[in-house]
Amino acid sequence: MPVKTIKPTADAYQYPLLIKQLLLSSQRYGGDNEIVGGNNGKRYSYAEFYQRVQRLANVLTEAGVKEGDTVAVLDWDTPRYLECFFAIPMIGAVLHTVNVRLAPEQIVYTMNHAEDDIVLVHDDFVPLLAQVKDQLTTVKGYIQVTDQEQAVEAPFEVLGEYEQLLAGALAEFDFPDFDENAVATTFYTTGTTGNPKGVFFTHRQLVLHTMTLAATTSMNDSMQMLQASSVYMPITPMFHVHAWGVPYVATMMGLKQVYPGRYDPATLVKLYLTEKVTFSHCVPTILQMIVSNEGAQNIDFSGWNVLIGGSALTEGLASAALDRGIQVYTGYGMSETCPLLSTSWLPINANDLSHDEQVALRTKAGKPVPFVDMQIIDANGRFLPHNGEDMGEVVVRTPWLTQGYLKEPEKGAELWENGWLHTGDVGSIDADYTLQIRDRIKDVIKTGGEWVSSLDIENLISQHPDIELTAVVGLPDDEWGERPHAMISVRPGKDINRDVIASHLQPFIDAGQIEKWAIPDTVTVVEDIPRTSVGKIDKKVIRQMLQS
């Protein structure tokens, strides 16, 4: 260890919250744990990892990166990407995690909008960048990343290959202190219309999110998410909301980590087995792929804890996963919220609960995590009671929310109306503070002063055996404000009309599960229900079709 001497600091007791501090405990707790590259078999100790972070900091500094510059990454989920999670913000630059699944013109838009200075690009994305390179207006240099012996030949100038550059750099870097409110990361969220919007998070926000997530995932002995003996493997892309922030938590705790590269079910199952993975998080689709993967039907998944987010975990999938031994939990949040807002919360006596009770608890959005202030509000901004019935827009305050959208203050003002971040989700909150997401606010049907969840109606209609898929939307109505209308697709050879739907819903109305004004005014049968480019039901198009 080199001899360093204590340096005087003004206002010494001041201690800005910076991402570099997460590495203090990582080395102390890391012990023999490794950070594993599932795609190329590389394995690093925490000591090596820290050296590589320092080498990368030197590489970037030598490439001209200064405080406030932006460094973009186009890579798969690897230990390299984790090094970028640290080294880039730790030198005071902004990490732009580029969504490589966007269309090329959207990738160009986000890279120009974020004003990327230096770009790290994996072999697989070199052809894409070659194609759009001339449209990139701010990029000053490229660093290539490869999983092969030799990187692919890039048809544009590069500063070098990542491993070679690291090998030639000093393994020591004196990371500076700076304002904890400096921006550390940015990435883009896509709506159904318009350009992607950039959200951004500061060092302080990411540190507080990490601390709280660490406590939340550790402190419930009825749920086994993260503990010192855990082995962590993300299955949510690192470009997507920092893989929900868990890589920061796992690193702070010094856990064994496994980065799978690209996601194919066979590889994920193999890594689960060989690396003894105990904790992952993913969207429902990936969980479905794992549970139904043909080669994995005889594999014992007990000991695998999986946090589900991104879209709702259905009771059917939760039940199937539990049957296979996978302990599933729901997490709720969004790109604008860093993301974590709430998780399923099992009580102390969870072992005594029935399978159905387990499923019900694990599929709710759960309890807000510490430091999250959450309310549901009506159309006039009034707080609604927590009785499990009243539905309102979910609004939150917590220390880790995006300040707005990058360079688009008017959209940020909408997000932040009246001092709370508006999630755009409609939910109810139980007396025990458990959140249930009921709808998107743009899809909820406002009829006769009441809010009716389009999802609730769809769920009930879907239980009719002749129906394949249902979409319910609200359309303007002179008397009631809005009224529900249904678009359905039916199974081959079946016929459905509004009377059939009304009769089908009547028992649910009699049972008090739904109000009678929830019966759709019209039922339109179609071949295919319109979907967006990512496969979600496109209610905007459906509304247009039903109104025309």
Next chain:
Amino acid sequence: MPVKTIKPTADAYQYPLLIKQLLLSSQRYGGDNEIVGGNNGKRYSYAEFYQRVQRLANVLTEAGVKEGDTVAVLDWDTPRYLECFFAIPMIGAVLHTVNVRLAPEQIVYTMNHAEDDIVLVHDDFVPLLAQVKDQLTTVKGYIQVTDQEQAVEAPFEVLGEYEQLLAGALAEFDFPDFDENAVATTFYTTGTTGNPKGVFFTHRQLVLHTMTLAATTSMNDSMQMLQASSVYMPITPMFHVHAWGVPYVATMMGLKQVYPGRYDPATLVKLYLTEKVTFSHCVPTILQMIVSNEGAQNIDFSGWNVLIGGSALTEGLASAALDRGIQVYTGYGMSETCPLLSTSWLPINANDLSHDEQVALRTKAGKPVPFVDMQIIDANGRFLPHNGEDMGEVVVRTPWLTQGYLKEPEKGAELWENGWLHTGDVGSIDADYTLQIRDRIKDVIKTGGEWVSSLDIENLISQHPDIELTAVVGLPDDEWGERPHAMISVRPGKDINRDVIASHLQPFIDAGQIEKWAIPDTVTVVEDIPRTSVGKIDKKVIRQMLQS
């Protein structure tokens, strides 16, 4: 729930870290857990607790307490005191936790120095205050606290009795947002000389300490400190460094909590049994009292996890506690550091370790917790290597250190020399980052450019069967700077001189356990080794005696 409407907030995304936020999750996670008064049998749900905090806030506000005022508490460890931990800082006032064990004149000094405005006083301390009341220069009012049906008659005017005042107050209070750097708590630390010194902590500091302590105590499945199913009972006075901050953690996590009132071993053991306590923290003396308590020799203590701090946990006591089933761990910190800096850290395979290995790991000061930057420095302020041998003063940086001493900037400047808080402890750090405290810096012997731990020499001398107690101090020496000198008391009928000591130490020198210059120059035999008023060996007096 009353209808409240969202209010606009400037810079909405700003979210100051305030103690009130710890109560957000307490109610959500609290469920059926109770906060129990072990001394009077009262039991509160978390919902009731929050109502009582709000009632107390109204009582204090009506008593004239404003932002920045100081409210002092003289009470035993009770749910009431926990209410004060929250309500007082949450209205923007400063909580002064008065050390009721100080001499009356020192209590007066601290209350005047802290400029206490309102005082909450338990029956048991009414006679004390009656005696010194005329010397209190800033107090504007007293609130009485009792565990009886009827409070004792106070010979001075009081605003009322706590429970009666709470009963008459509204159970609703709109706690304001304010600067997270507002001071929340203050208390006094006593040295061997001079007046007590006031340390103080801000909302931000206490929140960050709480978050980190929550993660630290939860995330190691080889150690069972705090989990959702834990039952917490402090055995460190709440006036002493916020009972190490654990009441804030337990409340944030919504745990069952048991406050024992006064500490007598029989009551503590009874509460352990009846309330099924799983986690406590205390000084070694209390643990010794529990382990050796006559009435408890047949009680199974397995399932009780006890964190030890305040002074060193000896291997003998750790071994005895483990033999009784108590899982002991060491915590290191001080009043100036909020207090937590490090804890014992068991590896993943802890179950495979032998009893002796367990004892060794559990008695070290352990690994610094997340966000603590810790170094050992030599006399020139240079960082020393982490090799388990080099000894230096322990210096720290972390977000929860006192800024200085209340109204004594010159003493704070000494504490904060060169941007690090100087603990005054001498330690070594192992290659795996484990800290061992070796001495106090004022007691370490600087001889011939080397530091020799007086404690190390004492430990070796103490192994001689004829010796009762040993104190080793450094005295000035023209040639070597300082040289060690020993003062000993011997067992009845035994005789010891310098040659005996030198021969006794020789095998340890041969084994490389100690250097030859550690042999004391002189050995002085006395009847009784001088001690301070709290029973610690008084090296200041010993130095004077040996030099005269």
